[in-house]
Amino acid sequence: MSEWKVIPSDQFVRDMKWMGKRYPRETAQMIRNLDEYRAHLKDYGNPMRMVEYSYVHREYVGLPRHRTATARIRCSNLPTCFYCYVQAYELHLICAGDKQRQSKDNKYCKDYVSQF
Numbered sequence: 001m002s003e004w005k006v007i008p009s010d011q012f013v014r015d016m017k018w019m020g021k022r023y024p025r026e027t028a029q030m031i032r033n034l035d036e037y038r039a040h041l042k043d044y045g046n047p048m049r050m051v052e053y054s055y056v057h058r059e060y061v062g063l064p065r066h067r068t069a070t071a072r073i074r075c076s077n078l079p080t081c082f083y084c085y086v087q088a089y090e091l092h093l094i095c096a097g098d099k100q101r102q103s104k105d106n107k108y109c110k111d112y113v114s115q116f
Helices: 010-022 024-044 099-113
Strands: 005-008 056-060 069-075 080-087 090-098
Touching: 005 010, 010 024, 010 080, 010 090, 024 080, 024 090, 080 099, 090 099
Parallel strands: 005 090
Antiparallel strands: 056 069, 069 080, 080 090
16 A cells, blocks of 8 residues: 655644644644544545544535545544545645634635645
C-alpha cells in the first residue's frame, strides 16, 4: 500500500493557530484524532470504511453532479472539528473550526474541493 501524503491548506494552518489559542485542550485532542485517523487510513485505505470511529462524520459539500464527501472530525464535547478530503493517497487538511463557524467552514470546503 502506498504512503499517505498530508497536504495542509493555508486556511487549515491559520485555523489551527487560532484554535490553539482559543481552545488549547480541544486542539490537542484534534491533533491526537488526526494522528489516529492517519494511522487507520493506512489500514483501511478508504476513510468511508471507518464507520466504527465515532469522531468521523461524513459532510457532503454538494458539488453539482458529484457526491463528494469530506470528513468532519469532532473533538471533545465542545463542538470543534477539522475537515479533510481524501484524493488517491493524499489527505488534504482543509480547515478547522468550532460550531459557530460550521456554515462558513462548509462553504470553504465546497470551494476547496471543487478545484479537484
